[in-house]
Every structure is written in C-alpha cells, then in structure tokens.
Amino acid sequence: MDLDNRKEIPIFQKIAKELEDAIFLGAYEEESQIPSTTEISMQFKINPATVLKGMNLLSEKNLIYKKRGIGMFVCKGARKIIKENHSNDFNEDFVKPLVVEAKKLEFENERINFLIKKEYESET
Amino acid sequence: MKLEFKHVTKTFGNLKALDDINLVLEDKKIYGILGRNGAGKTTLMRCLAGWIVPDEGEILLDGKKIYGSDELLSKIFFMSEAQTWPKDMNFIEVAKVCKDFYQDSFNYEIALSYASKFNLNTKKKLSKLSTGYISIYKICLTLAMDTNIVMYDEPVLGLDANHRQLFYSLLVESYTRKMKMILISTHLIEEVSSLFEEVIIIKESKVLVYLPSEELVGAGWSVSGKEEMVEKFISDKKVLSSNSLGGLMTSCYLGKKGNQEGLQFKALDLQHLFIELTNSKEAVYEN
Numbered sequence: 001m002d003l004d005n006r007k008e009i010p011i012f013q014k015i016a017k018e019l020e021d022a023i024f025l026g027a028y029e030e031e032s033q034i035p036s037t038t039e040i041s042m043q044f045k046i047n048p049a050t051v052l053k054g055m056n057l058l059s060e061k062n063l064i065y066k067k068r069g070i071g072m073f074v075c076k077g078a079r080k081i082i083k084e085n086h087s088n089d090f091n092e093d094f095v096k097p098l099v100v101e102a103k104k105l106e107f108e109n110e111r112i113n114f115l116i117k118k119e120y121e122s123e124t
Numbered sequence: 125m126k127l128e129f130k131h132v133t134k135t136f137g138n139l140k141a142l143d144d145i146n147l148v149l150e151d152k153k154i155y156g157i158l159g160r161n162g163a164g165k166t167t168l169m170r171c172l173a174g175w176i177v178p179d180e181g182e183i184l185l186d187g188k189k190i191y192g193s194d195e196l197l198s199k200i201f202f203m204s205e206a207q208t209w210p211k212d213m214n215f216i217e218v219a220k221v222c223k224d225f226y227q228d229s230f231n232y233e234i235a236l237s238y239a240s241k242f243n244l245n246t247k248k249k250l251s252k253l254s255t256g257y258i259s260i261y262k263i264c265l266t267l268a269m270d271t272n273i274v275m276y277d278e279p280v281l282g283l284d285a286n287h288r289q290l291f292y293s294l295l296v297e298s299y300t301r302k303m304k305m306i307l308i309s310t311h312l313i314e315e316v317s318s319l320f321e322e323v324i325i326i327k328e329s330k331v332l333v334y335l336p337s338e339e340l341v342g343a344g345w346s347v348s349g350k351e352e353m354v355e356k357f358i359s360d361k362k363v364l365s366s367n368s369l370g371g372l373m374t375s376c377y378l379g380k381k382g383n384q385e386g387l388q389f390k391a392l393d394l395q396h397l398f399i400e401l402t403n404s405k406e407a408v409y410e411n
Contacts (some may be wrong), residue, residue: 007138007341007390007392008341008342008391010338011318038297038300044298045293045316047296047319048300049321049399
C-alpha cells in the first residue's frame with residue numbers, strides 16, 4: 001500500500017481509499033480478515049485514531065464489519081458495492097475533467113469521441 | 125486524566141520563555157509540540173516534568189497541582205534533549221535503575237528488545253556512544269515507559285532516516301501497548317505529522333495554534349498565476365507570504381481553496397503551514 005500524496009485530503013480518507021482498493025483488487029477477500037488498526041498504524045506511522053476513523057468510513061459503507069474480539073472482516077458483496085460506487089462516480093471523476101480540459105483546448109465533440117474510441121480499441 | 129496549564133509564565137533573567145500559557149490536554153492522545161528554536165517548547169516540557177517551577181500559574185493533573193506531589197510527578201516521564209543519565213553507565217545498568225525506580229511503569233524486557241532492534245551496544249558506556257546512539261539509548265528507555273504522560277524532546281536528533289522510521293513505528297507500538305498521553309517536540313515536522321492527533325504551535329513564548337491536526341489539512345493554500353489576478357484574489361484573504369518570479373506571483377494564505385480559472389491552487393502541508401505561520405510577524409491564525 002502506498003498512500004495518496006495529495007495534501008488537501010485528510011489521512012483517514014486516504015486510508016479508507018487504500019483499503020477499499022485492496023478489497024476491490026481482491027487482495028482482501030470477502031469474509032476474510034483485514035489488518036488491525038495497530039498493524040496499519042505501525043506500517044504507515046499514522047495515529048491509530050486516524051486509522052480507526054478510516055475504518056469507520058468503510059463500516060458505514062457496509063464494506064467491512066467487526067467480529068467481536070477478533071477484528072475487522074470484509075463483508076460479503078463488498079466488491080459489488082465498490083464497483084457500483086465507482087460506476088456512479090465515473091462521470092464526476094473522469095468524464096467531467098476530461099471534457100473541461102478538452103474545452104480549454106477547443107476540441108470539437110467529434111474529436112473527443114474519436115480519441116476515446118481509439119484509446120478504447122487499443123486498450124482491448 | 126486531564127492535564128491543565130493555567131497562566132503558566134516562566135522568565136529566565138530578562139527573557140520570558142513562557143508567557144501566560146493556557147492549555148487543556150486530554151488523556152491517551154499524541155500531541156505534537158512545534159515551534160522554532162527558542163520558542164519555549166523545552167521550557168514547557170521541563171515545567172511539566174517538574175524540573176523547573178513556573179514563576180506564575182499552575183500545572184494541574186486531574187485538578188491537582190503537580191508541584192510538591194511526588195505521586196503526580198511519577199506519572200510523568202520526560203526524555204530530555206540534554207544529557208541526564210550518568211555518563212559511565214551502560215544501557216543495561218540504566219534500564220535496571222529505571223526498573224527499580226519506575227517499577228511496573230517500566231518494561232525492562234521491551235527496553236532491551238528495542239535496543240536490539242536499533243543494534244545498540246547495551247554494554248557500551250554512554251560516554252562512548254555517538255550522537256545518534258545517545259538518542260537511541262534515550263529513545264529505547266522512553267519507549268519502554270508506561271507512565272500516564274510521556275514526553276519526547278527532539279527524539280530523533282542525529283538519527284538516520286531508517287532509524288527515524290523505526291522509531292515512529294515503535295512509538296505507535298508503545299502507544300497502543302498501553303494508551304498514554306504522548307507529547308513530542310520536533311523540527312522534522314513532515315515525516316511525523318501523521319502521528320499527531322493534536323498540534324500545538326508555540327511562537328515567541330505563547331500558544332499560537334492548538335488544533336486537531338485534521339483541521340489543519342487544507343487550512344492553508346498557495347495560489348499562483350498572473351500578478352494582477354493573484355493580487356485581486358488575495359485582496360480579502362489572510363495572506364502569509366507572497367513572492368514574484370518574473371510575471372508569476374505566488375501567495376500563501378489561510379482559508380479555502382479558490383476555483384478561479386487561470387489560477388493554480390496547492391494545499392500547504394503542516395510543515396509548510398508551520399513555516400509560513402512562524403515566519404510572519406503578525407500571528408494571524410484564529411480558531
């Protein structure tokens with residue numbers, strides 16, 4: 001794991017994002033245990049209260065749950081939820097900045113579409 | 125356990141080292157104490173350790189005055205930047221003295237295991253150790269201390285980057301092993317800032333900032349662009365500094381990120397914010 005280095009983002013959100021990505025990648029499988037607050041704190045040299053806050057964010061999204069006396073586990077169906085969330089954010093996170101930049105460069109709509117099509121085909 | 129500084133003032137000759145310090149600190153939190161050289165950080169810690177007594181004001185632990193109470197003072201441990209252990213003793217000897225004195229508040233085995241993690245020669249006299257290993261010697265003793273309050277004054281002095289990372293990691297371990305109030309003063313802000321739950325900035329013997337570190341994320345920004353545009357943007361802002369490079373102007377200010385086209389915004393991290401706040405003549409930060 002390597003945390004996002006943007007300075008304006010609170011650390012607890014970066015921790016939540018990293019854990020979410022690890023779940024999405026399948027590194028932390030559904031119904032398996034994720035590292036403890038202390039382990040994450042020690043690895044990243046981050047205050048345990050901050051790590052806990054990041055974990056709470058994931059609990060609220062129903063991505064992880066607590067097994068009393070054992071630790072935190074990945075919820076069943078967590079990957080599906082993450083995929084849905086990412087799909088919902090796709091326009092805001094990727095399409096919007098692309099269009100903004102393209103307009104600054106005075107690209108026509110067709111040119112944008114052409115570039116996307118070309119990229120899509122070369123990726124697959 | 126609640127720790128209170130009430131109107132704490134300390135003068136050395138005609139130098140006011142602490143000027144009317146008022147703070148309330150909570151149990152089981154990690155505090156970062158930041159300030160430029162001579163700001164008063166060490167004096168504040170020495171007062172709390174009971175090594176010196178303020179001229180005015182009180183320091184209270186759960187409402188009780190710490191001065192004159194051996195019981196309360198034994199709940200506080202201070203790792204001083206200055207040398208305090210006898211020079212002709214080695215690490216094992218000092219660790220045994222700590223065990224006798226602090227008893228259950230000191231973990232002898234943990235002290236030795238940390239010393240081996242740092243490859244400290246535990247049989248070498250303190251006077252024979254290098255600057256870095258003198259820091260390590262003190263760090264290992266302090267990390268093994270489970271008093272209610274533990275203070276580190278410039279703990280990483282002379283440590284290389286690898287040993288500093290090891291220290292930060294063990295600091296978390298020491299904190300989670302038994303939750304306690306930890307105060308750390310350091311000049312290496314950037315690499316340790318994510319460990320702080322609260323940040324106290326001392327400037328010219330007074331408390332300038334006392335905030336949860338999270339609230340300092342995105343509290344200050346730098347804006348760059350064409351001179352007249354930047355000047356217009358910052359006209360109603362609390363500006364910390366400005367500089368020009370050809371036609372490009374950059375200003376640092378307190379407040380929110382702007383979104384004007386043609387201007388570029390970058391968040392100030394804690395270190396940058398600290399430099400700007402402690403450089404400017406006027407203390408502009410308001411909670």
